[in-house]
Amino acid sequence: MNNVTPIQTQTQLRSHTFHGLAPGPRLLVLGAVHGNETCGTQAIMQLLQELDQGQLAIQRGTVTFVPVTNPLAYQLKQRSGERNLNRNMATCGIPQDFEDRVANVLCPLLDAHEVLLDLHSFHTGGAPFVMVGPQNNTGTLEPFGRAAQEMQLALHTGPYRIVEGWLDTYARGAQRRAETAPTAGGRTHALVSNPNYGVGTTEYMRSRGGYGVTLECGQHDDPQAVVVARQAILHTLALLGLSASPPAPVPMGREILQLVEVTDREHAADSFSREWCSFDAVKCGEVIGTRHSGVAVTAPADGFVVFPNPRGEVGQEWFYFARRRANLPPADLQTFKP
Numbered sequence: 001m002n003n004v005t006p007i008q009t010q011t012q013l014r015s016h017t018f019h020g021l022a023p024g025p026r027l028l029v030l031g032a033v034h035g036n037e038t039c040g041t042q043a044i045m046q047l048l049q050e051l052d053q054g055q056l057a058i059q060r061g062t063v064t065f066v067p068v069t070n071p072l073a074y075q076l077k078q079r080s081g082e083r084n085l086n087r088n089m090a091t092c093g094i095p096q097d098f099e100d101r102v103a104n105v106l107c108p109l110l111d112a113h114e115v116l117l118d119l120h121s122f123h124t125g126g127a128p129f130v131m132v133g134p135q136n137n138t139g140t141l142e143p144f145g146r147a148a149q150e151m152q153l154a155l156h157t158g159p160y161r162i163v164e165g166w167l168d169t170y171a172r173g174a175q176r177r178a179e180t181a182p183t184a185g186g187r188t189h190a191l192v193s194n195p196n197y198g199v200g201t202t203e204y205m206r207s208r209g210g211y212g213v214t215l216e217c218g219q220h221d222d223p224q225a226v227v228v229a230r231q232a233i234l235h236t237l238a239l240l241g242l243s244a245s246p247p248a249p250v251p252m253g254r255e256i257l258q259l260v261e262v263t264d265r266e267h268a269a270d271s272f273s274r275e276w277c278s279f280d281a282v283k284c285g286e287v288i289g290t291r292h293s294g295v296a297v298t299a300p301a302d303g304f305v306v307f308p309n310p311r312g313e314v315g316q317e318w319f320y321f322a323r324r325r326a327n328l329p330p331a332d333l334q335t336f337k338p
């Protein structure tokens with residue numbers, strides 16, 4: 001799929017749909033929403049071949065695979081084409097960039113399904129993890145009623161660590177940006193100050209009545225990430241009853257981390273106290289970084305540094321802070337029935 005099509009001529013999105021002959025749920029599996037995160041793409045291509053050869057069959061419901069969701073970023077072997085596709089997910093009448101044009105096709109595809117498995121990978125080392133949305137709520141930001149089904153999906157995708165609460169935390173950061181620099185100009189500021197900018201594939205899916213998870217399968221070029229992605233797809237097909245395999249037992253306890261705070265980089269000279277990796281544990285009061293002014297940025301409680309970005313742009317996310325919500329021992333997993 002690494003063809004030599006010139007840039008700017010990416011004019012299509014490729015999807016593959018299989019309909020079981022019995023009714024059932026409608027699953028959408030996305031690869032390479034970020035163009036340099038190709039473990040999902042590789043896993044999907046393997047499974048398409050196995051579906052073609054009859055080694056795997058869809059018994060009921062519908063599954064659609066999109067191996068490369070951002071073709072321009074994939075071609076460029078980078079995270080984004082003209083912007084991050086996994087933000088500001090919505091259709092628009094007058095597209096401003098390549099990702100707006102993809103969203104105009106991708107959103108109707110999301111609308112046509114009810115469950116989303118979005119396959120990503122990450123830059124720094126560490127174990128796979130899976131991101132879920134909010135707990136059930138009737139609020140205005142991200143009202144939701146399918147948390148139990150979504151948790152069941154997360155558990156079956158495999159990783160030990162489950163991360164929740166992204167949009168809520170992001171929206172508070174966006175509100176603070178809007179308040180602290182209300183007159184700053186430019187499209188970038190307008191976007192990062194708008195909570196809608198925090199809406200990616202899974203948030204869009206929930207806003208339409210569905211549910212879904214973002215699976216971070218491992219480091220970008222680790223072959224094991226492809227195995228993680230492949231197992232997650234197979235287990236999801238089994239969980240939803242789309243394939244004939246019985247759902248795999250969920251083998252072990254899990255840790256749930258709740259994102260509670262996002263800290264922005266305020267100056268190019270703001271620096272971390274050390275090279276943080278996602279999920280490094282910190283004690284209350286521990287110094288995470290130092291502002292240009294010399295003021296220390298400390299952990300507000302015992303918790304974890306998540307998504308640290310030492311090269312984050314000024315006025316945008318520097319790192320997230322998470323706290324442990326729960327450890328789920330195997331017995332408790334039984335209560336998470338869909």
Ligand SMILES: [Zn+2]
Nearest residue numbers: 034037120121
């Ligand atoms: Zn990604």
